Each structure stands twice: as structure tokens, then as C-alpha cells.
Amino acid sequence: MRLSPFRWLLLGLACPLLAACLVQSEQPDQAAQAIGAANLESIMLTSADPEDAISYFSRQTTENPNDIGARRGLAQSLTRAGRAAEGVVIWRQVLAHPEVSDEDRVGFAEALIRAGEWNEARSVLDQVPPTYETYERYRLEAMLADYAQDWGRADAFYETAAGMTTRPASVLNNWGYSKLTRGDHAEAERLFTEAIAYDPSVFTAKNNLVLARAAQGEFTLPLVNMTQVERAQLLYTMALAAIRQDRIDLGRGLLAEAIDTHPQYFEAAVATQRALDSGVRN
Incomplete structure (x- = not known):
């Protein structure tokens, strides 16, 4: 839409420096883009498939190699995907960045624990002040x-x-x-x-609850919500616990119940049952 000369005059009176007005008018769009990017990163770190998040942050680090946020997101995504050893490599890069934070050190320590590097994790966490x-x-x-x-x-x-x-x-x-x-x-x-x-x-x-109860000699299912598949798996856990306690007949009965309960073919339980019948215990 074209503006009349009168409206251009009003615009000039309201903002003598037209260039400055144009810059100001762009700021809300830039802010919206920044908010959108932050929301996308948050979604990638919490809700997205970890492998998709890895791909996203890998692209971001390639396009913006000095962006600690992108590198941090990649390290967190690798750790969340169960690729802790790879995450440790990226976390080391994050810690070398001048904008590293105590939150980053905690994230690095978690990746180290997941990678089995307990002693280094202890050393890294000791660098975080007690006030954090x-x-x-x-x-x-x-x-x-x-x-x-x-x-x-x-x-x-x-x-x-x-x-x-x-x-x-x-x-x-x-x-x-x-x-x-x-x-x-x-x-x-x-x-x-x-x-x-x-x-x-x-x-x-x-599953851990069933183990704790079995260790006390309790071989009934706890009163918690469970699906049919979960029920079968928990019965199988109890069966294994009974067998390890040399309560073989009880274990056989629980195995049979687990197999009957599972809505599909319960391969692990069937294999254990066969091994038990042949005299081999798991």
C-alpha cells in the first residue's frame, strides 16, 4: 500500500532519522527469531528424538563453530542418546570455551559417569563451588x-x-x-x-521393587499399575530370583505364569524354562 505525502510527513515528524526507525521496526522480528531458536533448542534437548537432536546441533556447530550453546546442545544430546564417550569429547570442547559455566561442569561430570570415568567425574565436580x-x-x-x-x-x-x-x-x-x-x-x-x-x-x-521383595522372600506381584507385558516381565524377574535362591519349583511355576501372561511369544522366559528343564540355570 502506498502512503500519501501527508502520512510520509507524519512519519518523518515522528522519527526524523528514517534509517533508525527501520532498524527499530526490525527488532521485534529479530527478538521473535531468537525466541523461536531458543524454543527449538529446548525442544531438541527435551522432547525430540536424541539422534535428531544430534543432527540438529551438529549442523549448528558447523555453521557457528564459536557458539558454546550449540556445542553444549550437541554434548547433551550425545549423552542423552547413550553415546556418552562421544559426548565427553564434545564436553571437553565446551569446557575449553571462555564462557563455560558451572552448569556445564555438572553436565560434563554426568557424561563422564555414564562413560564409566568415575575418578575424573569426581575431579570435575570438585571444581564446582559448594554454593552452586x-x-x-x-x-x-x-x-x-x-x-x-x-x-x-x-x-x-x-x-x-x-x-x-x-x-x-x-x-x-x-x-x-x-x-x-x-x-x-x-x-x-x-x-x-x-x-x-x-x-x-x-x-x-x-522391576527393582520385585527384586527387593524377592530378597525378603515375597514372591507375589506388588500392588502397582502395570501393563500385561510388564506383568509378564515382572513374573519373569521373580522366577529368576526364586531360581537363584534354589527355590526351583517356585521358579518353574513363575516362569510358566510369565509365559502364559505375555501377549506374545516370551522368548527369554521360554529359553530359561528350557535351560531349567535341561539342568542348566541362568
């Missing part, structure tokens, strides 16, 4: 204390981490597994049950 208090930091502190078998510190850090998030199922499950490995089966059962209460979708906690 986040859920992720305390969750890793708990895992490192667990690895060192420093049970008192592990329990303290697990408790602190669980209190710093509204979604503590994962850390409660880890804490419960720590208790399970120490032989504190009753406390492990309590923690697994609490984890499931926060997030009924965490199958690992359900």
Missing part, C-alpha cells in the same frame, strides 16, 4: 558417593536431591538400588514404592 546447589549437582554427588561406598554421604545427597525436584522418581529409584546393593531390602522396597508413586511409568523401579 542444584538437583543435578546433588544427584551426581550421591552417585559418586555411592561409587566410593561412602554410604552416609550418599544417603544425605540422595535425600537432598529428592527434595529439590518435583519429579524425584529417578533419584528415588537410584537411592533404592543403592539400598538394595547394601542389603537393606526393606528400605529399598520403600524407596522403589515411593518412586513408582511419583511416576508409575518407570518400569525399572517396578
Whole structure:
């Protein structure tokens, strides 16, 4: 639409420097683009398929090699995809950047733990000042204390981490597994049950709960929500636990129930049943 001379005059009075006005008028679009990019990165890091996120951030680091945000996103995506060793390589590049943060050091420590580099993870986390208090930091502190078998510190850090998030199922499950490995089966059962209460979708906690109950001689399924497939898998877990306790007849019965319960062919349970029949135990 063409503006009349009068409207051009008003525009000139309102903003004598037309170039400056044009720059200002572009700022909202630039801000919107920045917000859009930030939202896309957030989606890639949380909701997107990890491999898609890796592809996205790989392109970003190629186009903007000095952008620490893109390199950080690539490191996080690699770690989330289970490619921790590759993530460690990129995290080292992030830590060499002048804009590195304590949050980056915590992310690097997590990648190191996932890659099995526990001692270096301890060294990296020690570089984070004690005033930096986040859920992720305390969750890793708990895992490192667990690895060192420093049970008192592990329990303290697990408790602190669980209190710093509204979604503590994962850390409660880890804490419960720590208790399970120490032989504190009753406390492990309590923690697994609490984890499931926060997030009924965490199958690992359900499986661990069955193990904790079996260690106490309890071979019935816990009263938690489960799918038919999960029910079959949990019965199979109980069967294996019974067999390891030399309760062979109980194990046979649970194996048969697991096979009957599964809506499809339950290959692992059938193989175990055959091995048991031939005198070989898993």
C-alpha cells in the first residue's frame, strides 16, 4: 500500500532519522527469531528424538563453530542418546570455551559417569563451588558417593536431591538400588514404592521393587499399575530370583505364569524354562 505525502510527513515528524526507525521496526522480528531458536533448542534437548537432536546441533556447530550453546546442545544430546564417550569429547570442547559455566561442569561430570570415568567425574565436580546447589549437582554427588561406598554421604545427597525436584522418581529409584546393593531390602522396597508413586511409568523401579521383595522372600506381584507385558516381565524377574535362591519349583511355576501372561511369544522366559528343564540355570 502506498502512503500519501501527508502520512510520509507524519512519519518523518515522528522519527526524523528514517534509517533508525527501520532498524527499530526490525527488532521485534529479530527478538521473535531468537525466541523461536531458543524454543527449538529446548525442544531438541527435551522432547525430540536424541539422534535428531544430534543432527540438529551438529549442523549448528558447523555453521557457528564459536557458539558454546550449540556445542553444549550437541554434548547433551550425545549423552542423552547413550553415546556418552562421544559426548565427553564434545564436553571437553565446551569446557575449553571462555564462557563455560558451572552448569556445564555438572553436565560434563554426568557424561563422564555414564562413560564409566568415575575418578575424573569426581575431579570435575570438585571444581564446582559448594554454593552452586542444584538437583543435578546433588544427584551426581550421591552417585559418586555411592561409587566410593561412602554410604552416609550418599544417603544425605540422595535425600537432598529428592527434595529439590518435583519429579524425584529417578533419584528415588537410584537411592533404592543403592539400598538394595547394601542389603537393606526393606528400605529399598520403600524407596522403589515411593518412586513408582511419583511416576508409575518407570518400569525399572517396578522391576527393582520385585527384586527387593524377592530378597525378603515375597514372591507375589506388588500392588502397582502395570501393563500385561510388564506383568509378564515382572513374573519373569521373580522366577529368576526364586531360581537363584534354589527355590526351583517356585521358579518353574513363575516362569510358566510369565509365559502364559505375555501377549506374545516370551522368548527369554521360554529359553530359561528350557535351560531349567535341561539342568542348566541362568
